[in-house]
Amino acid sequence: MPKTPDYFHGKTIVITGAASGIGRATALIFAREGANVVCADINESGVKDTAEKINAMGAQALALAVDVTKRAAVDDMIELALNGFGRVHFLFNSAGAAIRRARFLDIDDDLFDRTFDLNVKGTFYAMQAVLPHMLAHKFGVIVNVGSMAHRRGGPGSSVHYAAAKGAVVTMTMGVAREFAAEGIRVLSISPGPVDTAFQQASATSPELAKRMLDDVPMRRFGRPEEIGELVLFLCSDACEFMTADTIYVNGGGGWR
Numbered sequence: 598m599p600k601t602p603d604y605f606h607g608k609t610i611v612i613t614g615a616a617s618g619i620g621r622a623t624a625l626i627f628a629r630e631g632a633n634v635v636c637a638d639i640n641e642s643g644v645k646d647t648a649e650k651i652n653a654m655g656a657q658a659l660a661l662a663v664d665v666t667k668r669a670a671v672d673d674m675i676e677l678a679l680n681g682f683g684r685v686h687f688l689f690n691s692a693g694a695a696i697r698r699a700r701f702l703d704i705d706d707d708l709f710d711r712t713f714d715l716n717v718k719g720t721f722y723a724m725q726a727v728l729p730h731m732l733a734h735k736f737g738v739i740v741n742v743g744s745m746a747h748r749r750g751g752p753g754s755s756v757h758y759a760a761a762k763g764a765v766v767t768m769t770m771g772v773a774r775e776f777a778a779e780g781i782r783v784l785s786i787s788p789g790p791v792d793t794a795f796q797q798a799s800a801t802s803p804e805l806a807k808r809m810l811d812d813v814p815m816r817r818f819g820r821p822e823e824i825g826e827l828v829l830f831l832c833s834d835a836c837e838f839m840t841a842d843t844i845y846v847n848g849g850g851g852w853r
């Protein structure tokens with residue numbers, strides 16, 4: 598939570614992946630705090646639904662159909678956010694996926710490229726699009742999404758995804774340190790298993806789902822809101838000395 602009670606009131610956040618899971622939960626949490634929320638996702642109907650929920654809460658939302666793997670679309674997203682609200686204070690890059698599970702020797706160029714395009718280039722494009730504006734105001738917080746997978750390497754099912762999330766965590770550190778003296782903070786969150794569509798798709802077998810659960814000492818998956826509240830904290834004035842690092846949220850596990 599922020600130190601200042603109305604800290605988020607009237608400030609604007611752009612959220613990619615806002616149609617579902619962690620992105621949607623975070624959008625609703627920022628709306629609860631009175632922020633304007635630009636909801637972007639490739640899933641047009643889903644993102645409209647999130648925006649309607651926000652409007653019903655009395656906060657302002659803009660729904661944008663955006664494919665984050667396309668630089669021009671991401672540039673437009675920031676442009677439209679600025680046209681709509683005048684400022685962008687925060688960016689949360691939640692759009693991401695493992696695309697599909699594959700053993701290392703079965704990862705082909707197409708799977709590798711699509712995984713990096715979505716998780717790495719999507720995050721890269723959004724940061725490049727918003728940073729000139731944030732730098733002009735000497736203020737901005739960017740939160741990216743890594744994964745516990747980047748510590749474990751994804752053996753047997755998702756080396757492509759783990760490597761992409763490793764790139765996100767490293768890029769976050771570099772951008773944070775490059776702009777640390779200019780009012781910009783950049784952080785990433787590395788969640789363990791969180792109960793979203795992502796997780797349902799990844800749990801291709803009951804055996805894999807059980808193994809993932811057995812890995813979490815709390816014996817449950819995280820809830821998307823438990824990541825969203827952390828995004829709120831990271832963007833707030835309660836942690837202004839925090840930047841560059843990734844924050845692990847995993848119910849005590851995932852280090853196997």
Ligand SMILES: NC(=O)c1ccc[n+]([C@@H]2O[C@H](COP(=O)([O-])OP(=O)(O)OC[C@H]3O[C@@H](n4cnc5c(N)ncnc54)[C@H](O)[C@@H]3O)[C@@H](O)[C@H]2O)c1
Nearest residue numbers: 614616617618619639664665692693744790791793794795
């Ligand atoms: N759920 C987990 O267990 C878990 C764990 C670690 C990290 N993550 C990461 O958290 C983030 C959010 O995932 P989630 O669990 O909320 O999954 P989710 O599937 O519920 O949400 C992901 C969203 O990204 C959107 N998206 C996909 N491709 C896109 C594109 N090209 N352009 C724009 N939007 C696109 C989807 O439409 C979807 O709404 C992802 O980066 C994921 O890799 C999830």
